[in-house]
Amino acid sequence: MNAKIFIVEDEKSIITLIKYNLEKEGYKVSSSENGEEALKEIKESAPDLVLLDWMLPNLSGIEICKQLKKSAQYKSIPIIMLTAKGEEEDKVRGLNVGADDYVTKPFSYPELLARIEALLRRSKPSVAQDVISFEDLKIDRITRRVYRGKKEISLGPTEYNLLDFFIKNPKRVYSREQLLENVWGNDINVESRTVDVHIRRLRQAINIAGSKELIRTVRSAGYSLD
Amino acid sequence: MNAKIFIVEDEKSIITLIKYNLEKEGYKVSSSENGEEALKEIKESAPDLVLLDWMLPNLSGIEICKQLKKSAQYKSIPIIMLTAKGEEEDKVRGLNVGADDYVTKPFSYPELLARIEALLRRSKPSVAQDVISFEDLKIDRITRRVYRGKKEISLGPTEYNLLDFFIKNPKRVYSREQLLENVWGNDINVESRTVDVHIRRLRQAINIAGSKELIRTVRSAGYSLD
DNA sequence: CAATAGTGTTACAGTTTTATTACAAACCTA
DNA sequence: TAGGTTTGTAATAAAACTGTAACACTATTG
Numbered sequence: 001m002n003a004k005i006f007i008v009e010d011e012k013s014i015i016t017l018i019k020y021n022l023e024k025e026g027y028k029v030s031s032s033e034n035g036e037e038a039l040k041e042i043k044e045s046a047p048d049l050v051l052l053d054w055m056l057p058n059l060s061g062i063e064i065c066k067q068l069k070k071s072a073q074y075k076s077i078p079i080i081m082l083t084a085k086g087e088e089e090d091k092v093r094g095l096n097v098g099a100d101d102y103v104t105k106p107f108s109y110p111e112l113l114a115r116i117e118a119l120l121r122r123s124k125p126s127v128a129q130d131v132i133s134f135e136d137l138k139i140d141r142i143t144r145r146v147y148r149g150k151k152e153i154s155l156g157p158t159e160y161n162l163l164d165f166f167i168k169n170p171k172r173v174y175s176r177e178q179l180l181e182n183v184w185g186n187d188i189n190v191e192s193r194t195v196d197v198h199i200r201r202l203r204q205a206i207n208i209a210g211s212k213e214l215i216r217t218v219r220s221a222g223y224s225l226d
Numbered sequence: 227m228n229a230k231i232f233i234v235e236d237e238k239s240i241i242t243l244i245k246y247n248l249e250k251e252g253y254k255v256s257s258s259e260n261g262e263e264a265l266k267e268i269k270e271s272a273p274d275l276v277l278l279d280w281m282l283p284n285l286s287g288i289e290i291c292k293q294l295k296k297s298a299q300y301k302s303i304p305i306i307m308l309t310a311k312g313e314e315e316d317k318v319r320g321l322n323v324g325a326d327d328y329v330t331k332p333f334s335y336p337e338l339l340a341r342i343e344a345l346l347r348r349s350k351p352s353v354a355q356d357v358i359s360f361e362d363l364k365i366d367r368i369t370r371r372v373y374r375g376k377k378e379i380s381l382g383p384t385e386y387n388l389l390d391f392f393i394k395n396p397k398r399v400y401s402r403e404q405l406l407e408n409v410w411g412n413d414i415n416v417e418s419r420t421v422d423v424h425i426r427r428l429r430q431a432i433n434i435a436g437s438k439e440l441i442r443t444v445r446s447a448g449y450s451l452d
Numbered sequence: 453c454a455a456t457a458g459t460g461t462t463a464c465a466g467t468t469t470t471a472t473t474a475c476a477a478a479c480c481t482a
Numbered sequence: 483t484a485g486g487t488t489t490g491t492a493a494t495a496a497a498a499c500t501g502t503a504a505c506a507c508t509a510t511t512g
Contacts, residue, residue, distance in 0.1 A: 099238075100238070101238055101239065101242060102238060102239070115239075115242070118242055118246050119242075142397070142398050142399065143397045143398060143399060143450065143452070144399045144444050144447050144450075156445070156498075156499055156500085157445055157446035157447070157469095157498095157499075157500095158499080158500075190500090190501070191501070191502065191503095193459090193501095193502080193503090194500080194501050194502070196459065196460070196461090197460090197461085197462095197500085197501075197502085198500085198501095199459095199460095200460065200461065200462095217458095217459070217460090219457095219458065219459075219508095219509070219510085220457085220458070382487075382488055382489085383488075383489095384488080384489075416489095416490070416491095417490070417491065417492095419470090419490095419491080419492090420489080420490055420491070422470065422471070422472090423471090423472085423473095423489085423490075423491085424489090424490095425470095425471095426471065426472070426473095427488095443470070443471090445468095445469065445470075445497095445498070445499080446468090446469070446499090
């Protein structure tokens with residue numbers, strides 16, 4: 001369901017940063033700091049997209065890119081090259097190694113995300129899904145409307161975000177802290193009991209007369225869409 | 227039915243950007259980063275319009291343009307030249323070479339789209355829709371008139387553009403930023419709250435006595451024609 | 453069963469977001 | 483260039499949403 005992204009980058013801090021952010025977005029992220037290993041792991045795990053550092057200790061990024069694009073089986077995996085500023089930028093563009101896009105370090109995270117999403121939308125439309133359903137609940141991200149069965153439901157921003165988050169991983173239980181981090185944002189300072197109130201509001205909104213309860217309370221653990 | 231557009235441009239990021247936007251518009255988009263390949267592909271795929279970068283690694287844009295305009299078979303394909311700022315002189319030459327229009331980089335997306343549509347309307351009237359309707363709202367791009375039911379409505383330029391943009395993707399929610407980017411142009415510097423005011427003006431204009439509200443406010447997300 | 457810990461519910465004050473209005477500057481157009 | 487339009491902004495009003503605290507309720511445990 002969610003796209004798998006593989007990062008090849010020798011700077012640990014960058015991996016940590018990107019990984020953390022992308023996982024928050026719902027992507028599954030794997031990584032390698034070593035070029036040779038990376039190629040093997042990519043072939044094994046078949047990610048939906050690869051972020052590839054230009055400069056690598058063993059096998060250079062360009063080499064990995066070439067190898068992948070040479071193989072009929074893997075050449076469809078989109079590759080975004082991470083290049084340092086001023087690092088033979090023109091050369092990178094000139095050499096036709098087959099990368100699908102480039103991002104220059106230092107890059108802004110929104111920019112990276114935008115490019116990732118653009119590529120995924122092209123190559124794997126199912127991951128950037130516009131309409132997601134769970135049971136008889138449907139959420140349309142384009143029109144930003146929510147339906148229970150045929151009936152439209154009106155949600156406030158927070159309840160909408162909450163549901164949007166839940167529906168990405170149905171049945172999974174999230175703690176209040178996880179919900180705060182993923183729905184509110186981890187920098188914000190909000191009481192964890194506040195989650196209860198919004199859960200209540202969401203429940204109230206999506207439970208139309210006589211319909212099944214969709215949000216499960218897991219005592220001392222959290223909530224899930226279930 | 228939908229027009230096919232071919233982009234020749236060596237900067238991947240520009241291709242990605244234009245392609246993404248044009249596809250959203252309903253166009254079929256192909257591209258090439260290489261001048262020689264491009265010419266071959268254009269002849270093969272017979273697009274309805276070509277976007278041609280002035281500066282290209284191998285075969286220059288001007289050369290491709292010449293070649294196409296020389297051929298009886300292909301000279302009817304409209305060509306828009308993309309020229310970098312400061313290549314003013316080249317513009318004239320571009321036109322002499324037979325390009326049908328030119329756009330200076332960095333260009334605003336609405337401007338590019340407007341020119342594309344203008345050319346397509348001229349060369350292939352069937353592809354660029356002249357009259358679009360949504361519910362009882364009708365917009366005629368040729369006469370630049372707007373109707374609600376039978377009644378004609380008078381709109382200022384910005385309100386007209388806003389409606390014209392909304393009606394292309396009805397029901398879809400756009401953030402203020404997206405509207406600014408697509409209606410005003412992304413280079414311009416305007417407060418995002420200004421959108422509210424123009425939404426209000428548009429609403430006021432199209433809501434004639436006792437008619438349904440057509441513009442939906444989506445709190446913390448934006449607006450949609452709906 | 454009583455004590456305790458965890459969750460549900462409610463009301464409300466404060467905050468954020470959107471609507472509306474007025475106005476001066478910029479822009480046309482005759 | 484005069485006179486009407488159009489534009490963007492800022493100020494204010496109105497509406498919607500949010501977080502908290504207090505209290506009610508339910509499950510768990512010894």
